[in-house]
Amino acid sequence: MTDLLLTGARPWTPGEPLEPADIAVSGGRIAAVGPDLAGAPEHQGAQVVDLGGAIVLPGLVDAHCHLDKTMFGGPWTPNTGGRTLEGRIRNGEGRRAELGVPSADYAANLLRAMVAAGTSFVRSHIDIDPEVGLAGVEAVREAAARLAGKVDVELVAFPQGGLLTRPGVPGLLEAALRDGVGVVGGLDPAGFDRDPAGQLDLLFGLAERYGAKIDVHLHDQGLLGAWEYELIVERTKATGMAGRVAISHAYAMGGLEPDHQRRIADALADAGVAMITCAVGGAPVVPVRLMAETGARLAIGNDGIRDLWTPYGDGDMLRRVNQVAFRDRLMSDPEIELALAAGTHGGAAVLGLADYGLAVGCNADLLAVNATAPAEAVVSVPVRRLVVKGGAVVAHDGVLAD
Ligand SMILES: [Zn+2]
Numbered sequence: 001m002t003d004l005l006l007t008g009a010r011p012w013t014p015g016e017p018l019e020p021a022d023i024a025v026s027g028g029r030i031a032a033v034g035p036d037l038a039g040a041p042e043h044q045g046a047q048v049v050d051l052g053g054a055i056v057l058p059g060l061v062d063a064h065c066h067l068d069k070t071m072f073g074g075p076w077t078p079n080t081g082g083r084t085l086e087g088r089i090r091n092g093e094g095r096r097a098e099l100g101v102p103s104a105d106y107a108a109n110l111l112r113a114m115v116a117a118g119t120s121f122v123r124s125h126i127d128i129d130p131e132v133g134l135a136g137v138e139a140v141r142e143a144a145a146r147l148a149g150k151v152d153v154e155l156v157a158f159p160q161g162g163l164l165t166r167p168g169v170p171g172l173l174e175a176a177l178r179d180g181v182g183v184v185g186g187l188d189p190a191g192f193d194r195d196p197a198g199q200l201d202l203l204f205g206l207a208e209r210y211g212a213k214i215d216v217h218l219h220d221q222g223l224l225g226a227w228e229y230e231l232i233v234e235r236t237k238a239t240g241m242a243g244r245v246a247i248s249h250a251y252a253m254g255g256l257e258p259d260h261q262r263r264i265a266d267a268l269a270d271a272g273v274a275m276i277t278c279a280v281g282g283a284p285v286v287p288v289r290l291m292a293e294t295g296a297r298l299a300i301g302n303d304g305i306r307d308l309w310t311p312y313g314d315g316d317m318l319r320r321v322n323q324v325a326f327r328d329r330l331m332s333d334p335e336i337e338l339a340l341a342a343g344t345h346g347g348a349a350v351l352g353l354a355d356y357g358l359a360v361g362c363n364a365d366l367l368a369v370n371a372t373a374p375a376e377a378v379v380s381v382p383v384r385r386l387v388v389k390g391g392a393v394v395a396h397d398g399v400l401a402d
Helices: 085-099 104-116 135-146 169-178 196-210 222-239 258-271 288-294 317-327 333-351 374-380
Strands: 004-011 021-026 029-034 047-050 055-058 060-065 119-127 152-158 183-187 213-217 245-248 273-277 298-300 366-369 384-389 392-396
Touching: 004 055, 004 366, 004 384, 055 333, 055 374, 060 298, 060 317, 060 333, 104 119, 104 135, 104 384, 104 392, 119 135, 119 213, 119 333, 135 152, 152 169, 169 183, 169 196, 183 196, 196 213, 196 222, 222 245, 222 258, 222 273, 258 273, 258 288, 273 333, 288 298, 288 333, 298 317, 298 333, 317 333, 317 374, 333 374
Parallel strands: 004 047, 060 119, 119 152, 152 183, 183 213, 213 245, 245 273, 273 298
Antiparallel strands: 004 021, 021 029, 055 366, 366 384, 384 392
16 A cells, blocks of 8 residues: 555656656555556555656755764854864864764754655764763764654764873774674874874774774875775775775865876775765866776765754755865866765765665655756756655655644
8 A cells, every 4th residue: 555656747767768657656665656556556645746757856865964073953053173183183072072073963953954854864973082982972862762753863883082192992883883883993004193004004904803884084185085985996996895885075086187087996996995075175186987897886975964064054965066066176067966876875884874766666865946958957956856754755845744
């Protein structure tokens, strides 16, 4: 028996033309996709929503954010972070107690905004250091519990203040993994910890012991950053972790010579190592077309939002896809759709989501937008007309349903 019938839809699958279709949802999954489903007896009695020709996208995936840091929905806080990585790290740690972060309330505020904008899945890094301990894990878990059924949240135990250079952090990361956090994070193994082999060996060792995935923040630029990609690729192959390792930010990638870029992208594709780009500041974005050409996985995230690092951001993943496409100078419709694919299917691959998409049998996590083409949706960032998670309507016209 069908629970929800979306009529007048145009479902989008990357690389395929849009065709008008109705979408039937039953038991939280997509039960049928095709023309004129409304008349069929099995769909009688369902909640019917006429989408009037709107494009339907699979639920957006924010593959990189920092829910524990945010002050979203709180009072405006002038930014005092300064311009260096080290300075922003120290500012972030020094003022969080005064400002009440990590906060389950602020994290829940941000998750609500994300859901209203069509995000169904989130990967959030959580600062782990001797002062804050695992408080961020607890706060974000509480926030995610409040939004249960509306969005799924995956946590990364993230050594924001350094790993090897910060006594006590390796033990705290291990405690987080023992406590059920599923991803272990790293931070500039060379540029910050100044011991790339040491940090990466520790991360891969922890991941193997706890069956965790790996997601390394890598701001290091130029040949230093590129060399660290190679170290990560080598270890991923050696440990059989294909599909479970990601490099976040990867600022070096966009600045390399074209032939070097291609060699790295081929190596990433071969080893099953993903990159996650956020279009932050002036740093180069990961080249979207090259990643698609080589088959290397690419995902997109919002990174920090209204926190002690940045006053910017609103949690809207479609807007972030727009920023990545703009920064990467994607101009033709097929190119712009590559960025949209990174913000949807690419993120799903990085998070390891099963049954993701708009095919029959997939989980019914989707959103509808008024646009003539997917590229127009990316460029114009329209209000999300409808958001469905697990087969239930969770937002209408940009507003969360109760
Ligand atoms: Zn980050």
